[in-house]
Amino acid sequence: MWLQQRLKGLPGLLSSSWARRVLIGLLLFLIFYWYLGAERRWTFLGGSAVPGGAAGECLQSEIHKWKSIADRGEGLYSTHSDPLDTPFVTGNGHILIDVDANKLWVASSSQPGSAPVHQTEHSPRVNVHLVGRRAEAEAYLLGYRKGAVLSVRCASPAAVQSALDCVSIREEFIAHRSRPNVYLQRIHINNPSDRVANVDITPSSPGSRSRFSSSVDTLDDREVELSSGTVQVENSQVVLVVVVTRKLKNRIQVAAKSEYSDNILSVVWTSEPIESSKLEATFSSLRDGAKKEMEELLRVDMKELVQKHQQAWMDLFSSGIEMRKITDSNTPSSRTVNNTLYYILSSSTAPLLDQRPSAEERARLVSSLNYADHCFSGHATMHAENLWPERVSNTAQILQLVTLWTLTLQKRGCKVLVAAGAHGAMQGMVLSFGGLQFTENHLQFQADPDVLHNSYALRGIHYNQDLINLAVLLDGEGKPFLHLSVRQQEAAVKLYACEAGCLNEPVELTSEVKGHTFPVMVTQPITPLLYISTDLRHLQDLRHTLHLKAILAHEEHMANRYPGLPFLFWFSVASLITLFHLFLFKLIYNEYCGPGAKPLFRSKIGYTSGFQHLVSTLPALFTSAVDRKETDQNLAIRESSGGTSSERILGFIRRQVEVNMLEPFTGVGADSFRHASPVLTLRSDSTRSPAKEKTTAATPLRSLNRSFSAGLLCPGSNRDELRVFEHADLSEDFQSWAQFDVHGSHEVVLLQQKQSLPRVFLKESMS
Structure with missing residues (x-):
């Protein structure tokens, strides 16, 4: 009741001018508040724009460049607000450091293909943190081309409320690519505040x-x-691990408005699996070797050491896979491909970067890298989900993936590439992704024509002394074509290429920037889509040895491969639909337009069986009236006329009004019902529809269409109302009795308008 009274007073409250001004001002404020957006709203109300307060704002300003790195496919990053279930590792095939978990994994053998599969209990990461109570925000970046994990932490003391006074701690974790025993942790601390920072x-x-x-x-x-x-390890043997780390001061003071940088060097030496009895002798050898290498590193310029590491990783990623347009869910994304490549390379040694192999051994590795005969045999691995997993959640899964890739490459004719270490692993993965295979005289591209709706590029494919870039692209109509370009390294060597079947003259490949394009042709039976060779005569002779039945364009091949449903099926479906609609039209026509058709509209109050029986008695009444030669159109049979038909009809009217008609009509109350009189009226079409041609006294009664109404005459307070509950039309040919049409209506007529109604046909008082 209280709420109802307040709501009733609301219109009066809003009638005042000050209330309208307050309401308009509130609406404008809500619109402005919504327009600001989520982050600006919090700032507008006096809070921080990002989660984490001042430390969170500092972190966002520190990592704003990381987004562009991730967009270019050169890395991925994780923050507390947007975490990634991905291990952030750095490795070189001899050691592998899980930075987030602070775990060290080592290999028990220096042979190529042996991954660092042994987890140690040594924690390689040195903890760097601000002294005192503080709020921190941290983020990690996995840099593919740098071969490193970057960490940024912003620490805000309890008294600091501004992001400009937060202390930022940047760290970079590197397992050196060309020095397999070296692990480097770089530290950079920035103190922009007005007080000394103790770290x-x-x-x-x-x-x-x-x-x-x-x-x-x-x-x-x-x-x-x-x-x-x-x-x-197995067979009751052990692997001895010795780590020598440069030690820093336990506490560092960073002056106000200043920066501090330093490097923590570590050297990790491991042994082959040995018996426990040989531990002492092996330990002395490893300790002396690790200390000697540490002495050399302390005399090396750290910037030069880091640059060599980064250059080695950039050379590795000069080859690779670039996903441009993916049109199905089975093709790996660019992030999945780059993650897999990085994890495999981080777990593979690089003999070509090591200074220990002899010149002959290095020449053999380079030769196998430039022409890996019979690699990669078999179908392409583009859609092999176990080789290109979308999710890798821990280091153990990385090592399982390395083992699977090594086994796959070895069984597909790529043993020489596996022996070449990280460089060979990259070549083998690129060749396998697109289905490229080296044969005795040429390099062939044998991808499945059915999966060329995806657009991708394979770069840095070694062929003799040159690097080949091969891309599958789509034109404006979505038709695939091949784009080929060459990067010549040393002495110029002529290369030639031709499409499937080699029916056209081979094209000489040049180092032009625009490259060369080839159409995608599909042969029957299926043969490679492209051939590349240094021997022109070989490609010219190749066309005579393929023995093809037909050569089709790619769109023709796809049309033949997936022709769709046959014409007979679609013709049958169209015929069934047409026949169904014709049958439906026939039903509707017979219902409303054919012989015995029903009228289009019916009353919402259905007829009862008693009322239908009442209607069925009227023709007999009309017949008796005709027999008495009563030609008046508005016949009246009053109570005094008696007769069996009249009494029966009067009884029906009374019962129908009391039982069937009054119940669904809520406008008549119990008091009105006791004083109401049932009424039945009869009228002709000319009376009901003045627009029609009027009937005359000469019109035979048998040919007239009649209607009647049954209802209650209810007395009101000021006026009487005639409530007509049922209205029926009798379209009856009294000569043939072939048609009997009844439809209902519902209306309320004032008593003053009763004079326009036909004469009362039957009337009985309910008293």
């Missing part, structure tokens, strides 16, 4: 049950930390 640098201490122990030693007047331990 603790502490190594992760091994657990009480750890197999690793550590001690402090000196090397050229510098302190180093020496850690050693074992990893249990």
Whole structure:
């Protein structure tokens, strides 16, 4: 009741001018608040624009360049607000560091193809954190072309409320590509505030049950930390691991408005699987070797060391796979492809970058890399989901993936590429993705023609001394074609190419920027889509050895492969639909226009069986009237006329009004019903529809169309109303009795208008 009274007073409240002004101002504020957006709303109300407060704002400003790196497909990053279930690792085939989990994995063999499959209990990451109570926000970047994991942390002391005063700690974790035993952690601290920042640098201490122990030693007047331990392998053997790390001060003070940078070098040496009895002798050898390498590194310029590492990774990614347009869900995305390539390369050694192999061994590796005969045999691996997994959630899955790729390449004729280490693994994966295969005299592209609706590029394919870029592109109509370009490295060697079947003269490939295009032709039986060779005569003779039945354009092949449903099927469907609509039209026509058709509209109050029986008695009444030669159009049979038909009809009217007619009509109350009189009226079409031709006294009664109404005459307070509950038309030919049409209506007529109605046909008082 209280709410109802307040709502009733609301129109009066809004009638005042000040209330309207307040309402309009509130609406404008809500529109402005919605227009600001989610982030600006929080800032407008005095809060931080991003989660994490001042530290979160500082983090966003630090990583704004990472988004462009991820968009170019050169890395991916993870933040606390947008985490990725992806391991952030760096490795070189000899060691593998899981930065997020702070775990070190080592290989038990230096042979190519052997991944670092042994997890140690050593924690390679040194902890760097701001002293005191603070709020922190952290993000990681996995850089493919840098071969490193980058970390950014923004620390905001409790008293700091501005992002400009947050201390940022940048770290870069590198497993050096050309120095397989070297691990580097670079630190850069920026203190833009007006106070001194105290930063603790502490190594992760091994657990009480750890197999690793550590001690402090000196090397050229510098302190180093020496850690050693074992990893249990098969046959009761162990792998001995020795780690020498340059030790920094436990606490560093970064002055106000200043920066601090340093590098934490680590050297990791491992042994082959050995017996426990040989641990002491092996430990002395590994310790001396690790300390000697550390001495060399301390004299090396760190910037030059990092540049060599980054250049090695950029050379590796000069080859690769670029996904441009994907039209199905089975094709791996660009992120999936780059992730897989990076994980495989991080777990593969690089003999070509190592200085230890002899000149002859290096020449053999380069030769196998430039022409890997019979690699890659079999179908393309583009749609092999186990080789290009969309999700890799931990380091163990990375190592399983490396094992699967190594086995696949070895079984498909790529053993020489596996022996070439990371460079060979990249070549083998690129060849397998597109279905490229080296034969004795040429390189052939044998991709499945049915999957060429995807657009992708294979770059940096080694062929002799040149690098070939092959792309599957789509024209404006969605038809695929091949684009080929060459990057000549040293001495110019002529290359030739021809499309499927080699019916046209082979084209000489040049180093032009625009490259060369070839149509996609499909042969019957299926043969490679493209041939590349240094021997022109070989390609000219090749056309005579293929023995083809037909050569089709790609669109013709797809039309023949997927012709769709036959013409007879569509003709049958169209015929059934047409016949159904014709049958439906016939039903509708017979219902409303044919013989015995029903009228288009009917009353919402259905006829009862009693009322239909009442209607069925009227023809007999009309017949008796005709027999008495009553020619008046508005016949009246009053109560005094008696007769069996009249009494029966009067009884029916009373019962129908009391039982059937009154119940669905809620406008008549109980009091009105007790004083109401049932009424039945009869009229001709000329009376009901003045627009029609009027009937005359000479019109035979048998040919007249009649209608009647049955209802209640209800007395009101000021006037009486005639409530007509049922209205029926009798379109009856009394000579043939062939048609009997009844439809109902519902209306209320004022008593003053009763004079325009036909004369009362039957009337009985209900008293």
